[in-house]
Amino acid sequence: MEQHTVSFTVPKDDFSSALAWVARSLPSKPTQPILRGVMIEADDDGLHLSGFDREVSTRVHINAEVDEPGSILVAGKLVSDIVGSLPNKPITMRYEDSTVTLSTGSSRFELRPMTIEDYPVLPKLPENTGTIDPHLFSQAISQVAVAAGRDDTLPMLTGVHVEIDGSNVVLAATDRFRLAVRQFSWNPSDSSSKATLLVPARTLADAARSLDPHNNQDIAISVGSGENIGKEGLLGIEMNERHMTTRLLDAEFPKFRPLLPQNHTALASVEIDPLQDAIRRVSLVADRNAQIQMEFSEGSVTLSAGGSEVGKATEQLQCAFTGEPLTIAFNPGYLKDGLAAIGSQRVVFGFTMPSRPAILIPEPAELPEADAEGNFPTPSTEFIYLLMPVRLPG
Template sequence: MSLDLTATTAALAAATADLSRLLPGRTLDPVLAGLLLTADATGVTLAATDRERGVRLHAEAVAHTDGQVLVPAKPLAETLAALDSPDVRLVVEGSRLAIRTPGGRFALPLLAADSHPGVPAPPAAAGSVRGADLHAAVLPVASAASRDDALPVFTGVRLRAKAGRLVAVATDRYRMAAADLPWIGVDEDLDVLIPAALFTEVAKQARAAERVTVHADADRAALTWDSATVTTAVLASALPDEDKLFPRDVECSLTLDGAALAGAVRRVAPYAGARGAVTLETGDGELRVRGSDPQAGEAEETIKAGVHGNRVSRGYQAKYLLETLRWFGGDEVRIDIQPGIRGTMFSHVTAPAVRLRYLVVPLRQPN
């Protein structure tokens, strides 16, 4: 094995940290826990896989000797993150990869690079989106996905082409979020379910990319941008059609300042009791936010709102309202309340390029 390169420490440390976030160490197999480094005239490529996911990133470097080595990923990332030297040299010395700075040497064991499965090429491209649009869509949508791995279908973000837009949807059965964004499509039949946690990290890292390309086939999905590639096995089941759940029969609609409502809910929440429930009650040109608990006491706050329709009163988990409203910031929000305990939809009054709709299921009122 041979490899000898010099790189900016910050750039190489950032690349290894990005890879670690995309592919957390979840395997006891030392080969799959390894990081494959390939140095050539273009710089250094970092690759890793756990067989379900694969990541390939690129960093600028000067290769003195082309080559490829496999080393333990975690200690490499931790060592690079701790260095204060502006530049670092990685060079094979016998059975070790030495990490050299002017004042130090750190050596990692070389693993069996020939045993590493590598990162497969992505499936065919389905289309592309702006990195900023993907970030604006995926973060709020993924926040509605479940964290419970016992029900994998609810831990994913459904991504599909629909009427010339790209639609992202997630739900944990108590909330549903959907965002649609502009895209340049090649495959208008795109419909895949991607793990939400991975998708969130990809959206963060690709935020500044001019274009992010979506790839998919029946078994795998991939996202590529600049010189980065992330592949993943897709989740098996599709989520329900969001259009069947978003409001058709609205009992009351409101328009109000999202930040004002979030502030009111936040202040009333300490009085929400063991259920964490706050009540939204409409009035003439206003919305009242209430909380009551025999031990904690009671609170009520009123904010201005445009109210259209019947007077209604609904209870919600305060944490779900706050999670929803954080994605609307200080924008004007429309709230559509359906009859009974059907979901209440939050959306922008003036839709931006990335349109977000967030559905929150109200609580059953105690008898």
């Protein structure tokens, strides 16, 4: 087969950022070695970099001076590490005589290319379904993805459940020990759109983390339109010059709404930062992920942990509390995750019994009054983190 020379020069920062974004989605132990590759296509428009492991695809465009157009397939993480380590000078990449040369200043690397003919074709984006503000997307995904399971033998728990009903979207995720639910509005292409999807949580979380915090351009979400929403089994995300797709999970998410308590025997409002600090301190004497006990009463909450050979710690914080005093215990890691996801200065806990799940929500403008039986309805909220308690000792 006739070989073509490929040559281009590209700004280091742009190249490094694009390579890092594509490489982060590549598998470290792929089923086929070719899937470790990043495809670099050089043409009159600049460079198109892409990666695909048959589950997740990524594609990004950057500007470059292309002397000789063509395509190069190289080991993605290796090239990303090399470019990331180079000084901030323009980088020239050249493919000739079965060798890829990377050079800038006095640095020069010679790499073996991968065989382009064996590389899989990237999937096309489905039809656009709607757009969402990037900061809202990032916040909502980070709030729910933390509660998703990581056990691949239970695929229905490794995804984020997505319900689309016109302009309303509900996200939910659970690993059986906690459940996170977030509601928000977006801009649907069709106001009558309805769909239920299960998207890999890890991929969504990576997409949210990789957003440019200075970007204010809406993100386009593509899962099809009309009756074809979700039918391709693919979700596409477009952000600036970056496109990605992921396979949807073919599994049934548990029915989660019956798990959310409607009423509570007690409510507590606590400032989050001092509470997080106190959890970290008292956890120092606890065994790994051993429970943190929280004793709520009027005006205060007392945290305690330990009691083994290492020792015991207690700390008391101010707390606005209404209802029957109670003592409840949580896994400290799950508790800290929930507090970090709240996104407000104070958290409101809703309790029923020490043996039943509690809810954590951002503090509303006004807490509800108790009904005739002394129960408090769940305050109106866009985000709920439901946390299973740990059995109290004794």
